[in-house]
Amino acid sequence: MKVSARNSLKGTVKTITPGTVNTEVVIEVAPGVDVVSIITKASAEALELAEGKEVYAMVKASNIMLAVD
Known part of the structure; x- marks a missing residue:
């Protein structure tokens, strides 16, 4: 598989919460570090998708905003 996204995080599906139209998928990319899609x-x-399945979370964004207090 080849993709243009430069930020690809390999992880394991932790939980899946299906809704009427969308589904929330929580992916553990490192111990204690989750990405939600x-x-x-x-x-x-x-x-x-199923819990325990290996997946890739690919991030493609034109802007990433940072903030500090």
Whole structure:
């Protein structure tokens, strides 16, 4: 698999919370470090996501905002 996204995080599906239209997927990318993704329910089904399945979280953004107190 080749993709243009430079930020690819390999992880394991921790939890899946399906909704009417979208599904929340929590991916553990390191011990104690989770990434949460909201994808369409149809995409979650097409990817055959299940807890414990290995996946890649790919981040593609034109802007990333930072803030400090």
